[in-house]
Amino acid sequence: xxxxxxxxxxxxxxxxxxxxxxxxxxxxxxxxxxxxxxxxxxxxxxxxxxxxxxxxxxxxxxxxxxxxxxxxxxxxxxxxxxxxxxxxxxxxxxxxxxxxxxxxxxxxxxxxxxxxxxxxxxxxxxxxxxxxxxxxxxxxxxx
Numbered sequence: 001x002x003x004x005x006x007x008x009x010x011x012x013x014x015x016x017x018x019x020x021x022x023x024x025x026x027x028x029x030x031x032x033x034x035x036x037x038x039x040x041x042x043x044x045x046x047x048x049x050x051x052x053x054x055x056x057x058x059x060x061x062x063x064x065x066x067x068x069x070x071x072x073x074x075x076x077x078x079x080x081x082x083x084x085x086x087x088x089x090x091x092x093x094x095x096x097x098x099x100x101x102x103x104x105x106x107x108x109x110x111x112x113x114x115x116x117x118x119x120x121x122x123x124x125x126x127x128x129x130x131x132x133x134x135x136x137x138x139x140x141x142x143x
Contacts, residue, residue: 008047025058029041037105051088
């Protein structure tokens, strides 16, 4: 637990929250500044600043709740769809430095738009970056 982390304080019941799910390793609660009604946050009980700080098995355990939670959110607000997103680092829009997933219910006419701005890359650049990613993962390049 990080003593100055708002999500750690929620996990420890030092700050009230509207919890919708919890177990030994994770909790889900309503976002107090929702993008849309029904916006829920899923967080691990244990503090990690970024997803890359979490051990794989703990990440898997956290994500086991995601499909069921998203289905419940969609049903509860009769949504047409939903967004799931997770940010790492201030440059990516992470406001609270504690791993968390946003589940945002969507309606066809809600006017909220999340669009990735497409860029461009040369085939050679894509291939070079692919090789570097494979190497960083410890994968022997087979191409």
